[in-house]
Amino acid sequence: MLVVTWNCNSIRARMPRLLELLRTHQPDVVCLQETKVAAGLFPHLELAMAGYTAIDHSSGTWNGVAVLVPIDTDAAGCVFGLEGQPRPEEARWLEVVVRGVRIVSVYVPNGRRPDHPRFAEKLDFLDAAAARTAVLVESGPTVVAGDINVAPTDDDLWNPRRTTGRTHVTPEERDRVAVLLEQGVRDAWLQAGEGGRYTWWSNHPAAVERDQGMRIDLTLVSDHLDVRRCLVDASFRRGERPSDHAPVLTWLDP
């Protein structure tokens, strides 16, 4: 089972690249973040023409997550939102059961700056995510995939000196991610990653050329499942109208 997670940074702006992703990799599950679309404008028809059904959790201009599966695959048990999340009106957490696996598409708040009120909310969101993940793992096979907006270690940064004191790298954020990883899930890339590890590069044109990136998009897999392979397809960070994130591909065995 191939599970892809991708912060597409607007599903409507990214439709050509999303269709390319579906054609190229023919994934069994796609977790999307930052779809940035109102529910009524979600491109269900175009996706259906490409052979996919979408469950979307949409909140208009900002945020938005979705899970895509092939049209002949059953998607059930949908849960919209995360119990205990700050600002529940922001669409950042979606659970869907696909082929017996509880799939979560998550978009963790950015946090803006460590001294900003939104930063504390980011920490609260990560706490709620860890608590919910523990419940899900207890009930069966679980995959939590998405834009975590935290680089777990300095190895996940092109230049730790440049990011010290900013969001994504503070001990407070990293402690929360460490707790999340203690809930019966493991980081698929750390276990079976191949090739480049960064998943996000700034929109500064030189950032991609110079590989000045971070690994902030993670696929967390419960111990019910084997991780065969994990890779970041950085080709989607280049070419025509790319997102600022690259998709992460994870091959799982039951």
Add this chain to the structure above:
DNA sequence: ATGGTCGGTATCCGA
């Protein structure tokens, strides 16, 4: 040296 670009019912703000 604190830049740059991209997205959105948008001529600023968030990332």
